[in-house]
Amino acid sequence: VSSGKVQIGERTYEADEMTNVTPKILSHLGRNLHLQKYHPLNHISQRISKFMYSRYLSPRGNPLFSIHDRLQPVVTPHQNFDSLLIPKDHVSRKKSDNYYINKDFLLRAHTSAHQSELISMGFDNFLVMGDVYRRDEIDASHYPVFHQVEGVRLTTKSELFGSHQNMDDFQLFENTERSETQQGVHNLEAVKLLEADLKGCLEGLAMTLFGKDAEMRWVDAYFPFTHPSWELEVKLNDDWVELLGCGVIEQEILVNAGVIDKVGWAFGLGLERWAMKLYGIPDIRLFWSSDSGFLSQFKFEDSSKNIRYKNVSQYPQCVNDISFWLPGDGAYEPSDFYDLVRNIGGSTVEQVTLIDNFTHPKKKMTSHCYRIVYRHMERTLTQEEVNVIHKEIEKTAAESLNVVIR
Numbered sequence: 001v002s003s004g005k006v007q008i009g010e011r012t013y014e015a016d017e018m019t020n021v022t023p024k025i026l027s028h029l030g031r032n033l034h035l036q037k038y039h040p041l042n043h044i045s046q047r048i049s050k051f052m053y054s055r056y057l058s059p060r061g062n063p064l065f066s067i068h069d070r071l072q073p074v075v076t077p078h079q080n081f082d083s084l085l086i087p088k089d090h091v092s093r094k095k096s097d098n099y100y101i102n103k104d105f106l107l108r109a110h111t112s113a114h115q116s117e118l119i120s121m122g123f124d125n126f127l128v129m130g131d132v133y134r135r136d137e138i139d140a141s142h143y144p145v146f147h148q149v150e151g152v153r154l155t156t157k158s159e160l161f162g163s164h165q166n167m168d169d170f171q172l173f174e175n176t177e178r179s180e181t182q183q184g185v186h187n188l189e190a191v192k193l194l195e196a197d198l199k200g201c202l203e204g205l206a207m208t209l210f211g212k213d214a215e216m217r218w219v220d221a222y223f224p225f226t227h228p229s230w231e232l233e234v235k236l237n238d239d240w241v242e243l244l245g246c247g248v249i250e251q252e253i254l255v256n257a258g259v260i261d262k263v264g265w266a267f268g269l270g271l272e273r274w275a276m277k278l279y280g281i282p283d284i285r286l287f288w289s290s291d292s293g294f295l296s297q298f299k300f301e302d303s304s305k306n307i308r309y310k311n312v313s314q315y316p317q318c319v320n321d322i323s324f325w326l327p328g329d330g331a332y333e334p335s336d337f338y339d340l341v342r343n344i345g346g347s348t349v350e351q352v353t354l355i356d357n358f359t360h361p362k363k364k365m366t367s368h369c370y371r372i373v374y375r376h377m378e379r380t381l382t383q384e385e386v387n388v389i390h391k392e393i394e395k396t397a398a399e400s401l402n403v404v405i406r
């Protein structure tokens with residue numbers, strides 16, 4: 001990102017008013033942790049592929065699902081939003097939540113960005129695996145880059161109902177009213193069969209990873225691209241943990257992709273979340289670690305092996321607060337500050353939390369106080385070293401975010 005240009009691989013993009021990718025974020029492109037042998041994310045993605053391969057076989061016994069795990073994360077707003085029926089004014093498009101290269105390109109915020117193009121290419125049972133990018137808060141379970149697996153399955157009438165003599169008694173489509181249970185274009189029995197296949201598949205997947213006895217529940221959800229939609233939660237150490245989102249694909253998406261005789265379902269899940277729960281990994285930054293204390297624990301051939309991660313190092317934390325007055329123009333977004341902290345602090349920063357948000361009654365000025373917890377995962381940080389970083393954060397915030405340090 002320099003002099004109005006953004007360079008990604010061979011391609012140069014013109015920066016504009018939407019540009020907010022940083023060199024730090026761009027440095028994650030091509031790391032492909034999900035493809036790295038012995039990486040925990042690779043083990044989990046292999047278990048997921050294996051499960052899907054064995055569950056859906058062609059009549060000849062070949063796996064039906066194809067796997068797309070090397071698609072470039074640079075996508076258009078059309079792919080990431082429009083093709084999924086996400087409204088033009090939807091909050092998820094905001095600059096403060098996404099990494100835009102410019103107004104025409106962004107780093108995908110979910111693997112759903114590839115649904116529509118793969119469907120129009122003719123794929124009807126597929127998995128997409130890859131890195132996704134979201135501007136977010138900083139703590140042990142949030143990192144602006146993580147990995148998702150998307151699953152899509154389309155079926156014809158005879159695949160769904162089986163083929164037999166009275167096929168005319170069964171229909172995929174029916175003109176009705178859109179309601180909580182269906183989109184208004186589907187036959188309710190068809191929707192129920194899809195729901196049963198989808199839920200059976202995902203419960204099976206979750207049980208393969210979290211154990212046959214794992215307690216699970218389905219919660220109604222909303223996504224612009226599926227209806228009805230659900231989330232699957234599992235109970236882990238007494239907490240209900242959301243594992244994935246899924247639903248019946250909006251028929252309009254299929255029609256737009258040129259498919260008129262099939263119905264389908266889709267799901268999306270975050271690999272880090274699954275891996276952290278499965279192996280007991282306490283901090284999401286560990287996935288990016290090149291430390292052998294981390295990676296060596298996953299050096300085994302059999303991806304379905306269950307291990308408990310042992311924390312190698314607990315170096316001490318250094319806590320420093322920073323307070324500033326926000327600029328009066330309302331342009332300030334906390335995610336701008338989080339990016340700035342990441343750019344300067346890198347892997348020395350463990351957490352940033354807004355601990356005080358106060359508006360002066362007379363001056364009508366707002367002040368934010370953030371607590372920054374510094375801790376390196378691979379060594380002890382000295383207070384002097386932290387002070388230098390903290391000062392640099394104060395200085396850069398004042399210069400580039402127009403805040404006034406208190």
Ligand code: PHE
Nearest residue numbers: 110112245246247266267268
């Ligand atoms: N893309 C959604 C997300 O990232 C997950 C999802 C995928 C939901 C497919 C439904 C269907 O949150």
